[in-house]
Amino acid sequence: MPRKRRPAPSKASRLSDLFADVGPLASRKSGYAYRPQQLGFARAVEKTLNGRGVLLADAPTGTGKSAAYLAPAILEVASSGGRIVVSTATLALQAQLLSEDIPQMRAAAAELEGYPEEEGVSYAVLKGRSNFLCVRRHQDTLRAGTILDPDLISNLDLWAVETETGDREDLPFRVPVGPWVEVASDGEDCSPRLCTFRDGCFYYAHRDRAGEADLIVVNHSLLLANAVSGGAIFDTEGAHLIVDEAHRLEEIMAETFGARVSYGRVRYAMRQAKKRCESATAAADRAEMAADLFFGDLGSGASVLHESPPRSYGTLVDALVSVQSTLASDPREEVNALQGMVGRLRRDLVSFYSKPDEDYAYAVVLGRSRRGGGRSYPELKSWLVETAEVFRENVLPLFESGGVVLTSATLATGSGPGRSFSYVRRRLGLDDSSVSDRVDEFGGEEVFDYEGRCLVYVEEEIAAPTLGLPDLFAASCARRAEELVKLSRGRALVLLSTNRAIAAFRERFRPPYPVRYQGDDSPGRLIRWLKETEGAILVGTRTFWEGVDIPGSSVSLVVIDRVPFAPPDDPVAAKLREKAGERAFREVFLPKAQVAVRQGAGRLMRRASDRGVVALLDPRVATKGWGKAVLGSLPPAVRTGSLAEVARFFVEEPGEDG
Template sequence: MPDKFVVIDTETTGNAPKNGDKIIQIGISVVEGDRITETFSSFVHPFTHIPVFIQQLTGIKDDDVADAPSFVDIAPKILDLLNDAYFVAHNVPFDLKFINQELEYAGFPPFKGKIIDTVECARILYPSAPGYQLSQLAEWLEISHDRPHQADSDAIVTASVLIHLLDKLKSLPKKTLAWLDSLALGLESDIGRLIKARKNEKVRFSMEDDDRIEEFKGIALKKQVKTKTTDNEEQVEGESSFFSTDGLLASKWDQYEYRKAQEQMSTKIKEALESREHALVEAGTGIGKTIAYLVPALYYSKKTGQRVVVSTHTITLQEQLMHKEIPLLRETVPFSFDSVLLKGKSHYLCLRKFKQFLSTAPSTYEEVLGLSQILVWILETETGDVEEINIAGGSGSTFWEKVCTDDSIFSKASQPWFSRNFYERAKARADKADLLITNHALLFADIKKKENLLPSYKHIVIDEAHHLDELASKNLGTNLNYFYLNQVLQRIGTQDQPGLFQQLLEYEQVTQHYFSSSWYQKRQDYYTLLKYEMDELFRMLHQFCRDQTIQKHTDVGRLSIRYNPGNEKSSEWQAIKDTVQRILILFEEEEKAWLSFYHFLSPRVPSGSNEEGKLYDFKTAVEQVEEICESLVSLLLEEDNNYVYWMEVDNKGAANATYLYSRPVEVSDLLADLLFAKKDSVILTSAALTIKDSFSYVIKKWGLEDFGPSELQLTSNYSYDKRAKLLVPEDMALIKNGEKEFIMATAEFIYHAASITEGKMLVLFTSFDMLRKTYYQLKKWDDESDFALIAQGVKSGSRSKLMKTFRQHEQAILLGTNAFWEGIDIPGEDLSCLVIVRLPFPPPDEPQTQARIEQMKREGKNAFANVTLPQAVLRFKQGFGRLIRHKNDKGVVVVLDRRILESSYGTDFIQSLPALPIIQKPSDDLLSEIATFFYEE
């Protein structure tokens, strides 16, 4: 007899039954075998008013439930269906909590049987799904879902999802089922019995696994697909007419629209590659710059056999290239080509570490869930890239850190996992690629490290190049904090402290007691002393930072001070240096001891064993200690005149929570020596590279003066003069006359403008504190919740999550700071009004900005004109670019900072924009301008 699953969904007056919230509708679908055998649904009289927001969400009104049965009337039917069945829901805790509360109130016993949460099961069995809300899963599984947030419809859709999940479970190989069986007790759903039954069935009937699956070292995974190398004898034709109205792109893509600027950009890049010169290309919105640089890069690579690297700022843009533009080119060009996406090691699953972790007892629910997800994912993935898997916390989670690829040693001779290592496979593919897609972080890590993280290349296209100096500075600098240092030390451990040393010690004792008890005791003593000295060092740094900031009357939020490691003369700093020296001596002694331990075990540990994996991890941790020592020296004992040093502490953080940073003040010489002098052609492109129509600022800033780069500036072909306006309220309060008045005036303008545009507004701030205060002022006025107010840092969630929320609401106002000035795309009617609260001058207390200003003053140059203003203008261009994303977009940009029209430097900002109407009037008149602009015939 098949298992019986009773799928229940409820609509309620709220989310807290203990506080009196009640069920207003219930839907039930019974699943037996692989089909829905029975359904039941009913409104339920809640004996209370249904809140307005619940009525809006569900469509259920008070009149709908006025004559409905009470829960006590339908309880017997529910209990009869649940007899000997699994209770299934999409988010079981919610629905079960309400059902049991209502059963208790009605005088019936609560349900205490088996449960299945389709959210949890979907996360495990569909680890690559885009999301796990019911509507997301329904769309992904192509299940019709006509009436979301109606219990009868939701129950049927959840039942359909369950049927898919049970079918997926049946398809899993025996080895995967066996591992899932061992993890099932740690899950919230009672699916262990279903897993065990399917595993036993496969064993009993000798059922074969899918021939696309292989078993390796005790785990089942997808067989490697050997990639075909492209034929270099193919004819590489069609480049000269690629963009023309009768060219290749037009013939393959119905939506193609010829853009002269796109062809000009492509030609410029082709010339730069062929003449082996560097090039600067500013390409405004709508030019189609991605295809414009991919086409000449691809043709050049195929013609010459020389790889071209394309580097972007974010992983998101990498993914866009690989899943949108590259497939389009594959369909278009008359030849085959290899394109590979390569990321940093930590983005790839390490099967060795995963198997090692799987063989231990996971300690948390997140670990059980994560391991279960990966067990299914490795049956499907060819890349092992974390971006493919919807894992809690993503690539930054503590769990992922335990299973991702790191700097552990790999050797084909001694490392049996080498052939299945996803990162090594990605590198091997990259080595054969015509186009290699990567990101700026990995690009600079490759430049900085002695080992080659990227295959050799002589030609590179750097997209979003306005980040070049910022990322070069960050990646060529040094960071260190107590938590990282302590984490590395804990990972190593001792005889008495849990860690890799202790785990490997068991093997050393089994093979031979080579090291004396006094040797082990010394390790314990030094370890304890190291922990003490490290804690003491970062406590002293924390106090040093607090003392300095208190003197500056800065005692709120995160505290930050600059320091000069070679010139600090106080007794406190001398004590810090003495402690660093003691730590370095201890680390040097321990590093020798740890390496002797490693070298003793290395030839004695069987190849392919868990111990060998732990030994690799141990060696990696010891190498990290060596890097930490180098960082301590460069951050606290030595000083480079071209570097700025600062430390930060959280005013309310732990007493040793100190963060140390060093960055080069100027990167021009570094970029010239490490990048431009070593490459034949570097193409730098962005929408914001020029100031007053000149590239001179970035040429000097990036060290390109001696290389004579070619230049091309292409403005957007959108009709800004007809589709956009720039508005500046002449009666806007000045912040210098009082921040409170300025924030009040800002909030007032936003509120009235949003009433005209019906939300659809992005507000860009330069200060989170100002954003927060404006948000709370708007909340006070918006009593009836006319607008969805979404604020970065106030509402939880990543930038992408906040963007998604913004798009989902018809009347939304999104308040953002740094992360929203660029890299977001809100086309069409979703965004009608962009408000720039203040001109985006860099914070004057930001360490690198301070250091650059000081350097300019030493050279007798105008720091405002050479540092502050150019940065602000380029940032302003990026922010302005958020409004018009497509040719049919229409909107207004409001700048609440009157300095843009009233100061001598305001023209620098105006000249950075495309030609468009600029209007300065009182606020009320501007509101009328906005209304006329959007609603005139």
């Protein structure tokens, strides 16, 4: 529900007052320091919200971007009404916004504007429905016989009675994904008008609370799902949109607007049909048997997408049609609702063996193992590769009466004054004449003293990576990384481009410091271990190229093995190459690699007092035509190819108070 208007203050300098050294934010934020870059970004956001425009904002690490966009957003809603939707890519940023940034800014804005804090802007997180227990589905699962083990059933039964939220995050015990989806809320198996549990529904209670808030925090997947539904999940009337971590939006759009057909999805849909409609049992059993054959043959190489499907494809499609028809003809309306689930499954399956949509990439990919450790079936997967029209035509119109801000520490390509937003403009359709005149750009200045506190090492001697000898390059990287971490006395994050490189490092990387690898524990626990263990070294792949925020000396060296171009067999890359031809490298693959390198290098300096070395071990940047563009994405620091220079840098390292 949009907030009612409050009389606007007469002062035109309220952002300056809010961010002042002795202002209301400074008194609430530990270690606060005034940053002109932060105020400049806040003013750009204010202009966009007031003018109902679109802002592309590249705010380098240290800007304090969340406070910079929250300040004008909260002041705008408090004085003029409306609503704010903030979308993030990661749970870590959501948690930071909800526990720190929003409460502090809400209180600071109330003090500035002269009203009680409790009358300030209200806020809430809005999660997808699969995060919540569905009481009806929980009971249906128990009545129908269950795939859940007895101990898990007992724990869920007790929790279902005691919980006030039904939120999976609040579970005091672990529930694997497979069992959870059997009892979680599912929009394709939901008839709220007919449900006897509607008044006590955990999901709708959560959604209703968020619907009353002035500011809601969502993730990119939910933002896009709302666009697909035409705004049916949450109201966007009169709302402004702020997309943080916006460099991830294209990737998540590709997944959200694509399709995935797996053995598990067929089994799940058929279980729901049999639970709700006994007369669908025979057809559902046929579909499960056909799926067993279909997915068993999918990886044999005997079938070709869009041409020749595996055996039993026709039987599977016919069985799904029969199940859908049975559900549709059932006299109970709540059973009829399930036909949508089965119909979408059938349409997605058929899309892989009918005329392909040129805006999509299709592939057979490795699947997840069956329950109980049985054989692993491959899956069918498609991705949206042309995201421009979808964002421009599906997402932007939901916020046509508000401003839209897209921001990240790495939204632009390159670094410094030469940064370019041309890639994100193209991929999100913002270069189209229908919207381009509404789009402004903000390239924030660097906050940190990279020249004085950072050194960039670029490898010059080891052999370049090749498709034919990837293990040789990985072995050379392991040796060079070992030399580098000895100079930094551990305290390193090693970022690799492939799982194969991880395997090579496990075999060859032997530094005299504690080492852990991606997969040894959960990402969160590994990051905590790196932060708390003296001299620790963490080796990982793309999971750790972004989102790792460890200020201080625990990460004094970041090693990047190679420029992370998409592999030749990547289905999305192959489709983009097919569509764009020779332009694909310059227009798509190089900009994506530049952003990834900026993200990886950005793990080093997280606070102004940090100091360290970024090492890029890919010698191609010195010889290839694209090398200059990649080097321009590294921090604007002194650059060297000498290990002796790296050694001197660490020898000159000041104490902790320096």
